[in-house]
Amino acid sequence: EAGVVQSPRYKIIEKKQPVAFWCNPISGHNTLYWYRQNLGQGPELLIRYENEEAVDDSQLPKDRFSAERLKGVDSTLKIQPAELGDSAVYLCASSLEGRSTDTQYFGPGTRLTVL
Amino acid sequence: KQEVTQIPAALSVPEGENLVLNCSFTDSAIYNLQWFRQDPGKGLTSLLLIQSSQREQTSGRLNASLDKSSGRSTLYIAASQPGDSATYLCAVSNDYKLSFGAGTTVTVRA
Numbered sequence: 691e692a693g694v695v696q697s698p699r700y701k702i703i704e705k706k707q708p709v710a711f712w713c714n715p716i717s718g719h720n721t722l723y724w725y726r727q728n729l730g731q732g733p734e735l736l737i738r739y740e741n742e743e744a745v746d747d748s749q750l751p752k753d754r755f756s757a758e759r760l761k762g763v764d765s766t767l768k769i770q771p772a773e774l775g776d777s778a779v780y781l782c783a784s785s786l787e788g789r790s791t792d793t794q795y796f797g798p799g800t801r802l803t804v805l
Numbered sequence: 806k807q808e809v810t811q812i813p814a815a816l817s818v819p820e821g822e823n824l825v826l827n828c829s830f831t832d833s834a835i836y837n838l839q840w841f842r843q844d845p846g847k848g849l850t851s852l853l854l855i856q857s858s859q860r861e862q863t864s865g866r867l868n869a870s871l872d873k874s875s876g877r878s879t880l881y882i883a884a885s886q887p888g889d890s891a892t893y894l895c896a897v898s899n900d901y902k903l904s905f906g907a908g909t910t911v912t913v914r915a
Contacts, residue, residue, distance in 0.1 A: 694848070732809070732894050732905025733849070746902065781848060790836035790898045791856060796848035 692716070694797035696782050702803045708770035711800045715763070715784030722759055723794060724767050725781040733781050739765065740788055769802075777804045807832045807899050811906035819914050824882035826909045828895035833873050836898040840869050840880050843892045843908065852893075853880070885913045 695714040703709050715722050720741055725733035736755070738746040741762035750757065754773070759765040769776055779799040785792040808831040818824060828838070837856045841849040853862045853869045855878070861870040866883040882889055894908040 696848075731907050732896070733903075734905070735902055738901070783849075788901060790901055793839070793851050793854055794903065795851070796841075798846075798848040801846070 694782055694784055694795055696780075696797040696800055698800055699798060700801050700803075702805065703772055705774055705804050706771040708768065709772050709802060710766055710768045711780050711782075711802075713765045713767070713782030713797060715765075715782070716795055719784035719786055719795075720762070721785045721788030721792070722765050723783040723785075724757060724765070725783065727779040727781055727799070729778070736767070738788070745788075772802075772804045774804050777802055807835075807897060807904040809895060809897055809904050809906040811893075811895060811909050813909060814907065815910045815912075817912040817914060818885055820885060820887060822885055822913075824880075824885050824889070824911060824913075826880040826882075826893050826895075826911070828878040828880070828906055830876045830878075830897045830904070832897075832899060833876050834899065835873065836900075838869075838871055838878050838898070839896045839903070840867075840878075841894045841896060843894060849894065885911075887913045887915045889913050 722739040724736040727733040737750045739759045757767045781799045783794040783796045785794045810829045839854045840852045855862045855871045868881045871878045890913050892908040892910045896903040896905045
């Protein structure tokens with residue numbers, strides 16, 4: 691069974707440029723999560739989707755970040771414009787139903803460097 | 806807000822020694838606690854999940870305990886091997902949200 695797929699794996703951009711990350715969850719998983727992991731810290735949730743609906747985006751900086759999950763399958767996270775402080779690893783995860791007892795499966799992440 | 810702390814931040818042991826990793830959390834109203842492994846440049850791999858009603862979980866050389874009332878969990882890795890070198894993160898689940906600690910980076914010396 692294929693795991694969570696993310697692309698690109700690495701991205702280097704100049705500040706003020708836009709950037710987008712793509713995630714394809716495990717087949718059949720209804721819940722999708724985007725996390726940001728700063729160096730030396732644990733991941734922090736940015737947004738959680740149940741199918742197409744963003745059910746928790748309270749930690750998403752909405753002035754520059756946006757996300758979508760069309761058709762309830764793969765998802766895109768966008769930053770526009772990027773700032774130096776956005777340098778981090780962006781992780782996507784999925785779970786079967788989003789219940790608190792469900793295991794979340796993580797992708798390899800996209801390492802973003804903003805110069 | 807849930808705060809998760811992992812001590813120590815880094816640990817270096819000779820091969821064969823048992824590992825003890827600690828995790829503490831401030832809000833005991835959790836659904837479950839998970840231990841993850843993260844290799845450099847890789848995503849997170851779930852090692853063990855302990856439901857709030859359970860006291861411990863075991864998988865091979867790994868054993869995790871949970872004391873919800875005191876807000877603590879411990880991950881034991883028996884007879885460590887160089888392949889166990891990685892960062893280990895614990896995460897607690899409150900209302901569908903995972904809160905992570907910063908991790909313990911383990912180095913097992915051959």
